[in-house]
Amino acid sequence: MIPIFKIFEGIFNTPKGPKCDECQSVLIDSNCPNMDCPIKIASWVVQWASTEAANIPILNSSIALKLAKLNLIIHPADIYELSESDWLQLPEINKIKYKDLTRFLEASKNMTPESLLYGFRIKGVDYPIAKDLANKFSAISQLRVVKIEKLITVGSLSEGTAFAVRQWFRDSFNKRMLKILDAQGFKLD
Numbered sequence: 001m002i003p004i005f006k007i008f009e010g011i012f013n014t015p016k017g018p019k020c021d022e023c024q025s026v027l028i029d030s031n032c033p034n035m036d037c038p039i040k041i042a043s044w045v046v047q048w049a050s051t052e053a054a055n056i057p058i059l060n061s062s063i064a065l066k067l068a069k070l071n072l073i074i075h076p077a078d079i080y081e082l083s084e085s086d087w088l089q090l091p092e093i094n095k096i097k098y099k100d101l102t103r104f105l106e107a108s109k110n111m112t113p114e115s116l117l118y119g120f121r122i123k124g125v126d127y128p129i130a131k132d133l134a135n136k137f138s139a140i141s142q143l144r145v146v147k148i149e150k151l152i153t154v155g156s157l158s159e160g161t162a163f164a165v166r167q168w169f170r171d172s173f174n175k176r177m178l179k180i181l182d183a184q185g186f187k188l189d
C-alpha cells in the first residue's frame, strides 16, 4: 500500500503546465527538457540535413521522427551508422531512394567547418555566426580545446554563445558524436 503522505506528495509535487506532444514531459519555456525526446532528436537531425549543413534533402522531419521513435538514432551522427535494412523499415524509403540517400550521405562527409558548426546546433550559433567561427578557427579540432578569451574575439559572438560553444565541445554526449563523425571520415582537423 502507498503511504498516505506519498499520495499527497505526488499531488503537490507533480509539475504542471503544457506537456510535450511526444514524450509527455512538462515543457520548460515551451521547450521539451527531455534529451531523449524523439521530437528533439528529429528537429536536430532536420537542421543537420538542411542545405546550410549536410544537405540531405531526402531526410525530412517525418523520416527523422520515425528513426528517433524506432530508437535508431539519438543524434545526427547515428544516421551514418544505419544499415540498409534499418532505412528500409521506413515506408518512405525504397531501394531506389536508399541509393539516392547514400549518395547524399557520402557527399556530406565533405562538409565545411561552418556547415558542421551550424549542424552541431549549438545554442545561439546560427549560420552567419557559424561562418564567423569557421573564419577564425579553420578546423573543428581547434574548437575542442578553445578558451573563452579566444572565443570572444569573434566579433559576432556574445559571451553567452561563447560559453555555449565551449560547453558543447566539453559535453560527453557531443564528444561521442564527434568520435563517430571522425570514424566516418568527416574532416574535423
Ligand SMILES: [Zn+2]
Pocket (backbone or CB within 6 Å): 020, 021, 022, 023, 024, 025, 032, 033, 034, 037, 038, 039, 040
Ligand atoms: Zn518531448
